[in-house]
Structures are given as C-alpha cells and as structure tokens.
Amino acid sequence: MSTYPSHRFAVAPMMDWTDRHCRFLHRQLTREALLYTEMVVADGIIHGDRERLIGYDACEHPVALQVGGSEPDKLAEAVRIASDFGYDEINLNVGCPSDRVQSGAFGACLMREPDLVARCVAAMKAVASVPVTVKCRIGVDEQDPEVALSDLAGAVANAGVDAIWVHARKAWLEGLSPKENRDIPPLDYDRVYRLKQDYPNLFIGINGGVTDLNQAVEHLNHVDGVMLGRAAYHNASLLGGVDRQIYGMDVADTDWAAVCAAMMAHAEKHLVAGGRVVHVTRHMVGLFQGVRGARRFRQILSADAVRPGAGPEVIAAAFDAIDFSDLTAAA
Template structure:
C-alpha cells in the first residue's frame, strides 16, 4: 500500500528522522496518535548494520507501520549490503540521508556533504534499488556552503531520480558545514520553499516532499497544495498532540477523537514490557513530555514525566499520574 501511495503521489504526512529522538519508543508513541503518518527511524549508519547488533539497531514494533529506515553512508556496496541485511525486519521504505550536517556525519563523508557529489549519490541509490523490495528514497538539503541551490538541488535530484529513487524529500534550507553548528543549521540558513515547489513542477511524475520549519498542520496543508508530501520534525516531537489531527485533516479519514485513556493505558503497558526486558521507564517517557503543550496541567505533566520517571523504583504508574494532571476539556477546546 505504501509503495502505491508514492507511485500515485498520494499526499503523505511524515515525522522526520531525528537523531537521538525518533527511536523505536518515540515511534510507538507517535503511532498511538496517528494511524497514517509515516514514521522514520533515526539515521542508522550502514557500517553499524553490517558489523553491529542488528536487532538493537533495526528492531521495531509491528504497530509502527508504515515506518521507514533512514541510512547513512556513501559507499554503494556497503549501503546495498545494509539494505539486504535490513530486509527481514520489514521496513516500508529505505531512505538515504543526504542532509544531516552533524560533525560525526561529515567525518564519515556522508550526510549533507554528499550534496557536492550528486553522481556518487546516484550510484548509492542505484545500488540500494538493486537489492530492495521496498521504495528507496532520498532526503536532502537544497545545497551546502557556497553552492548555488538552483544548481545543487537540480543536480542532486536529477542524479537520484535517474538512478530510480522513488521519492525525494527536501529540507528547504542550505546546510552550512563550515561555520554553523548542527543546531544552528536547523534555524539560521533561510528557508526557500519556492525552490522545492519548482522542483515538483519540473518532476511532475515524481513524489517530491518538503521539510523544514513547518510549525503546524495549517502550514502543512498549504504546502500540500504545491508538493506531494510534508514532513514535520521538531514541531511534531515537541507538540505531539498535533499528530492526533493528522488522519482527519491530512488524510481525510472519518476517525473518532483520540481516546486519551487508551493512549495512557497502551503506553503504560508498553513501558511495563520494556522494563521487564531490562529497559528503563525514562526511555519511553522522555518522548511523551511535549504531548500537551499549552493545555492546563501540561507543566505538571512535564514535571512528573521528567523527574518522577527517573527516580529509583519508578514504574508505569508515573504515566497515569502525569495524565491525571491534564485538563482534557481544555485540550478539546484548543483542538476546536
């Protein structure tokens, strides 16, 4: 079904891949709020999959579907091997990272610095496509450092589309690898949404998605007038309640309002299972802290999940205590 959505350029809403944030616990939590949002893993380095603990790096709950694996790497053979090894886990999409500006990514000669090597990225995509039974996509910037985005983005898109990429997701900012920190690269380079719109006009038969600085679903819907997909990162993470409206507003589904008691109970059961297998409560609750931004009781909700969840002996009941602080009437009024 997901491949058909890409091929038919069906409108898609996705939660962006974010290092240290979109782990399996985050994705399971987000799935309780939206049936249809596409969820992405953190970037996983191809070498890690080849040489590391694949169950730890790639394992996920089947409830997370549709879920995409984002890979980092710049060697076609290694990326193809990583795709082959990841296949049994059953991801719905494999995405190549050509946008991350972090120091550790640059030291490995992949991520955003690959914007300078479009033909190499094309070779990577071709190698991944040759061994993948699911769509292979690319997430990129509009350029890096002194590159002209009009040239850099077009060259990158041409190379990966010619290589068979099923979709191109564009973070509509440059990455300044020389002079800005990864955090600054998320905010300081100016956004240029129009260049992504023009890319879509040029490749009208290819799925083109947009990312970067999108704050809410109203903005997401506006972008979907111009492109096929919209991807939210920090906005979805820090205010996860907006995901509760995705199925209705983005996908037009006739769905009931979120049953917050069911969300609470599901996350309590999930946390209990995680702890029984040796995990910590905080692994789960840290992703829930921003759920009720702006709602009465949210400050206390955050305090409980941030402090009580890490105390010795803390159990899933902490989640129930946090939810008990929320004024759900205020949440309903805010949504309306």
C-alpha cells in the same frame, strides 16, 4: 508516474529523538503518518546489534529506515539486512550536517557528489523490495541551490529513486553547528516547489520550519508530501489531527485514556526487557502544550520517571494531572 505510496505526511528522522519509543507514541496519535527511524549508519547495520539498532514494534507501520553511508556496496548490504525487518521504505541521508557525518564523508556533504549518490541509490534499489528514497538539502555552503538541487535530483531520478524529501534550507558545513543549521540558513520553499514542477511524476516532499498542520496543508498545494520534525516532537499532540486534516479521514478525537494505557503497557514491556521507564517517558514531555495541568504533567515525567524503581504508574499519574476538558473544547 511514481508508484511511491501517498505518504502525504511524515515525521522526520531526528537523531536521539525518533527511536522506537518515540515512534510507538506517535503511532498512538496517527494511523497514517509515515514514521522515520533515527539515521543508522550502514556499518552499524552490518556489524552492530541489529535488533537494538533497527528493531521496532509492528504497530509502527508505515515506518521507514533512514540509512547513512556513501559506499554503494555497504549500503546495498545494509538494505539486504534491513529487508528481513520488513520496513516500508529505505531512505538515504543526504542532508545531515553533523560533524560525525562529515567525518564519515556522507550526509549533507554528499550534495557535492550527485553521481556518487546516484550510484548509492542504484545499489540500494538493486536489492530493495520496498521504495528507496533520498532526504537532502537544497545545497551546501556556497553551492547555488538552483544548480545543486537540480543536479542531485536529476542524478537520483535517473538511478530510479522513488521519492525525494527536501529540507528547504542549505546546510553550512563550515561555520555553523548542526543545531544552527536547523534555524539559521533561510528557508526557500519556492525552490522545492520549482523542483516539483520540474519532476511532475516524481514524489517530492518538503521539510523544514513547518510548525502546524495548517501550514502542512498549504504546502500540499505545491508538493506531494510534508515532513514535520521538531514541531511534531515538541508538540506531539498535533499528530492527533493528521489523519483527519491531512488524509481526510472521518476519525474520532484522540482517545487519551487509550494512549495512556498503551504507553503504560509499552513501558512495562520495556522494563521487563531490562530498560527504564524514562526511556519511554522522555518522548512524552511535549504532549499537552497549553493545556491545564501540562506543567504538572511535565514535572511528573521529568522528575519521577528517573527515580530508581519507577514504573508505568508514573505515566498514569502524569495523565491524571491533565484537564482533558481543555482538549475537548479545542476539538
């Protein structure tokens, strides 16, 4: 039986999006969801600015570090280093289809090398004090997903993986851009459901094309966890329902005044450290879709936050534009 924690809901790792400021925002909206970093390559962790690359705010827990790489020794060293940062999980990327990842011979192209992935997982497990997981696709290019996903799952299960998160699409490394790979290959949720049937004692989570919490609840009838990516980013307000709808917790509606205050304080801290307020506000633009005042909210964050000398007051002004009675009525 898997000892992986009950992470029934996660926000997917997304390059250029799920940085520390994004995760800080998301944590104001849900206490329970597992949050993921952007993918960080093992070489970067070993040789780069570690605080910049993998530092985070303590409020982000539970938070998982996603690592990219294909060399077991380097991945093990990256895990050793990351252990000092106190992440709740280390995840190996076996699903990203970007050109950068392909040129480094890792990400989705590792679907073709399940034995290598297993060696990577074993090396990471040998030095990790927290769960080691894999995020993958159902296959790449001309692979048969029935065979490809089974081969990968069997290999990493034997290596002791703690969970497998599956983006329920193939990745086409030839002919499709990374953006197209998020939409064009057809979704095959049933393939992931069958994987769960094959591995009843291993945590299997599903990702890809899930747009709201009602869909997430339906998937949880078949698998152990659901991961939202773009929907959680572009319409982050939906995360306010996660603790109640996914985890069954008796929690109050989102306190938007508290969210505003927290984001202002976070922005001020970032400014003092030499950053810019837009680094924080760019992740907030997707809040309040369909709510009166949302257009003005977006305008303020998009225009005013980039001006020289912009400070946390931009966030207050944006929140002042929102008609919160719409949100109260919706709840």
